[in-house]
Amino acid sequence: MLSVNLSVPAEGVLGHLQSSDIDLVRAARQKRADAFAALVRNYQNFVYRTAYGVLQNKSDAEDVTQETFIKVYQSLQGLRDERTFPAWIARIAVRTALDCVGRRDRQQTLSLDPERIQGSIDPHDAIHHRMDLENALGQLDADSRTILVLRELHGFDYEALATVLDIPTGTVRSRLHRARAQLRQLLSDERGSPL
């Protein structure tokens, strides 16, 4: 009997939306600073992990996180349904991160964190595998990294992914498959053997 784990990650997008968050969004839309500060606390890890997943650089991820919350504050009035806040903020974070990738590519600056060393010498197997995965993730193009982060880390379904990335659902399917196939191949190459 084939056993494949098809469960959505525990910390999916719906897990981020608490009922109190809806009240906070409503209060923040009325420019209440304490409500917005609470939203920042509740979602800063969500935004940071999204940004880091796309950028693979801590400093850039911090800058993008700050920029994202500034944009959220400026455009919160445009959010029609508070229940879509996680997808909405993810969309802003992704766009801001991809803008950063574009600027970085034009400047042709080194993107990866220097502490991520190619070919780890750490004999601990879990750490070795983590370094392989991080290196492989860094070799994907930005679009592939983005869709993997949104699907595997946050658990967005195809409809939400299409909304966040502003692409058709069919493109979501093909892009996700391509990203998985590329990552699988890269990891196989990194380890010198099939997974």
Next chain:
Amino acid sequence: MNCDMNQEVLSAYLDDALSQAERDEVRRHVAICTHCQSALNDWAGLGSSLHGLLGRHASPPGMEAPIMARISAHHQALQATRLSWVYVYLALLSGLTIFLVLVSPFGTVFRAMVQLALAAVRGGLHMTSLMGSLWWIIIMACCIVIAGASIVGMAGLNRSARNEVVA
């Protein structure tokens, strides 16, 4: 074994993004295709690993403060801009009101009162040439008398207000 399964469909099966008929078809195929079993297992494993890998990262402490400081500065700049526009609107409104008053029948009375005031000032200045410094002494004495009367009057009002008995 030759596998003709569309790999995109297989990937969508992993995400539970297929119709019931498509799911059943994929399930039947995967049960007998080791190539697709391996792909599904690898993709599912990569997904879990990615979740664990990225979930380990947390935003650095103290990130909230600079964000709120920037928002506060932005909010203050916005308020200053709005206040400037309020001043502009008030100035325009005042100018329009004065213009309307001047061109209306009330403007005639207003212009006459301005001319009367100017005539009084001219008369006062003419008195200086007639009486010299004596005129200024008379003006100063009148001002002192008026100020003194005002002070005495205010003091009396204050005293009566304190002595007032409320029934």
